[in-house]
Amino acid sequence: MTIWIVYKKQFVKAWTLKHPHFGNKSPSRAEGAHAYVKKFLQVSTGxxxxxxxxxxxxxxxxxxxxxxxxxxxxxxHLVKIPEIFASVSGKISLFALRKCLVQHGKLKQELHPCTGIFTLEMGIPCTYKLAAIIRNRGTLTAYNFHPQWQLKWNSTNGxxxxxxxxxxxxxxxxxxxxxxxx
Known part of the structure; x- marks a missing residue:
């Protein structure tokens, strides 16, 4: 059994790389939801x-x-942000904007070929998508982000x-x- 433990990260990646998980690779979400419900129930019987x-x-x-x-x-609204972000400030969550700003900061670095994994996992434009938008003299829109990050939200999903x-x-x-x- 212990022989597989060293490979556990590869098994997780095999599944998580194919689906948006927004950076959450832990099963603790279910545990957190269970704890939240227990807090409201307060007793185990009723x-x-x-x-x-x-x-x-x-x-x-x-x-x-x-x-x-x-x-x-x-x-x-974030201040002193690149012009490409101006149209999404106040429309996209601050967490997602900050993650995207990190990707924007990587534009100055030498980049490896795009794998598409960051955008698939996080639903946030990667460095390559940002570079393409800048090359075409465009700006980001809310549609460049997964609905998870959009602040225009309806609890019934329409x-x-x-x-x-x-x-x-x-x-x-x-x-x-x-x-x-x-």
Missing amino acids: ALLLVFNKLNTALDHQIKAEVSQRSMEKMH EKKDFGGQWELIRSRIEMLPATKQ
């Missing part, structure tokens, strides 16, 4: 209706926090979803159960 209500509160809290964070980032009705249906079914089974 009535099913109570659990549904607390999960609903947790989801509402997450959505409101995300909307608030994106609203704050829309108001904060679809109308009515979870309130579904929650009410679940709640009514639970309330119809005998008290011992709730």
Whole structure:
């Protein structure tokens, strides 16, 4: 078993290089989500209706926090940035803009052939894409970035979803159960 441990990074790369993961290669996201839910539930046992209500509160809290964070980032603009970034400041997350600025800084270095991995993994324009935009006298747009980084965000991804009705249906079914089974 220990013979494979030295190759674990290559196994991870074989899968993560093919899909956008935005720099997150750890399974701890699931652990973090589990801890977040546990924080809202507060106890390991409870009535099913109570659990549904607390999960609903947790989801509402997450959505409101995300909307608030994106609203704050829309108001904060980076200063003294290259002209190519002017049209995306306030439209793209600060994290993504800073990552892209690092790529822009590499324009002065001698570059190896483009593999496309950075853009695929992160959803952020790489040094080569930036060089092409500059060569064509263009500027970055929000479409150069994966929707993950765009601050214009809708929690329903453009679809109308009515979870309130579904929650009410679940709640009514639970309330119809005998008290011992709730």
